[in-house]
Amino acid sequence: MSDVQGFVHPKFEAVRGAFAAALARGDDLGASFAATIDGEPVIDLWGGWADAEQTRPWEQDTIVNVYSTTKTMTALTALWLADQGALKFEEKVAHYWPEFAAAGKQDVTVAHLMSHAAGLSGFHEPMQPADLYDWDLVTSRLAAQAPFWEPGTAPGYHAVTQGYLVGEVVRRITGKSLGTVFAEQLAGPLGADFHIGLDAAHDGRVADLVPPPQGASISDGPQSALAKNMATNPPINPLETRTRAWRAAEIPAAGGHGNARSVAAVQTLMANGGVAGGKRLLSEAGVRKALELQIEGHDQVLNMPVRYGMGYGMAGPTRPMPNPNTVFWGGYGGSLVVCDMDARLCMSYVMNKMAGTTVGDMRAGMLMAGVWGSLMA
Numbered sequence: 001m002s003d004v005q006g007f008v009h010p011k012f013e014a015v016r017g018a019f020a021a022a023l024a025r026g027d028d029l030g031a032s033f034a035a036t037i038d039g040e041p042v043i044d045l046w047g048g049w050a051d052a053e054q055t056r057p058w059e060q061d062t063i064v065n066v067y068s069t070t071k072t073m074t075a076l077t078a079l080w081l082a083d084q085g086a087l088k089f090e091e092k093v094a095h096y097w098p099e100f101a102a103a104g105k106q107d108v109t110v111a112h113l114m115s116h117a118a119g120l121s122g123f124h125e126p127m128q129p130a131d132l133y134d135w136d137l138v139t140s141r142l143a144a145q146a147p148f149w150e151p152g153t154a155p156g157y158h159a160v161t162q163g164y165l166v167g168e169v170v171r172r173i174t175g176k177s178l179g180t181v182f183a184e185q186l187a188g189p190l191g192a193d194f195h196i197g198l199d200a201a202h203d204g205r206v207a208d209l210v211p212p213p214q215g216a217s218i219s220d221g222p223q224s225a226l227a228k229n230m231a232t233n234p235p236i237n238p239l240e241t242r243t244r245a246w247r248a249a250e251i252p253a254a255g256g257h258g259n260a261r262s263v264a265a266v267q268t269l270m271a272n273g274g275v276a277g278g279k280r281l282l283s284e285a286g287v288r289k290a291l292e293l294q295i296e297g298h299d300q301v302l303n304m305p306v307r308y309g310m311g312y313g314m315a316g317p318t319r320p321m322p323n324p325n326t327v328f329w330g331g332y333g334g335s336l337v338v339c340d341m342d343a344r345l346c347m348s349y350v351m352n353k354m355a356g357t358t359v360g361d362m363r364a365g366m367l368m369a370g371v372w373g374s375l376m377a
Helices: 010-025 070-083 098-104 110-114 129-133 135-144 161-174 178-190 200-205 225-232 238-242 244-248 260-271 284-291 362-376
Strands: 005-008 030-037 040-048 256-258 295-299 304-308 326-330 336-340 345-351
Touching: 005 010, 010 030, 010 040, 010 362, 030 260, 030 362, 040 260, 070 110, 070 161, 070 178, 070 260, 070 284, 070 326, 098 135, 110 161, 129 135, 129 244, 135 161, 161 178, 178 260, 200 244, 238 244, 260 284, 260 336, 260 345, 336 362, 345 362
Parallel strands: none
Antiparallel strands: 005 040, 030 040, 030 345, 295 304, 326 336, 336 345
16 A cells, blocks of 8 residues: 655644544545644645546545535635724625526625625526536526525525635625635635635546445435535536546635645634634634634534534534534545644645545544544643
């Protein structure tokens, strides 16, 4: 097998062992894991293979599509814009995007978009995968359609749509795409190798996502009508992520490319009071805005209890974590990032062998539990 490479602070040596064991057992094909404390890297590991045929080792600069872990980058871009005073979460979406008021959505707020409460978890009209590459088509359809439920009354995961909704608000305010604002204001200043819209020059170092086993994909098994709509309209096929069209498109809820190091490099801003890489990009109050509970209850799409803050999932009774001021989110297949504001700890896991889970799985959970355990020892 391809050897585990990278470094760990001596305090977390057990985490290296757990990471290597997961690769050796075949739980992972290729993966990376990173952590920062007080803004400083303490873990940066990678290993395994970038392809199912095991012809390309997972290298230090290997990146991969992380699906909904991308949402944390979109949320942070909106939080940055709000911290600049250009965006108000309590404002009506139609204030920034007048066409959005159609079909009874005149009272939907930006906070509803950020917390999966806008009632726009999918599309009414039939959609094809290639439609996701046409920003104007997607946003015009979302602006015209009626909500599936009364906005603000219940959570329902906006798996694909959230990025277009928040992204269009960002575009209306700045005149630039969300991926551009993210690159210019966050990833660029931090030197973070994370991309929402990937240039072809990077294709040679992108790992292949390996789909979940037969019968374990996001569209398999009994589902509610809302969940089926999310998973099949358009169909979510991991093999699509290997195409140039997918990689080039800005799909701010699902199409980001990076690795654990670059995810942590950006999301350290959330864990460390707005400072990462020695640079203050947001105020402490600006990042803690994410801790403001927006809605909780049974998610009508994910079919599980959730607590949504401003753009992130929140720790709580249904998702217990060691420290209460913790936000997180993960991606289809298993990627995950957790920002523990109490411990000033950011942890990120990125892989290419997909499980059937929607927002992270136990591979990341075990590694992160090891970090927390070592901190408390």
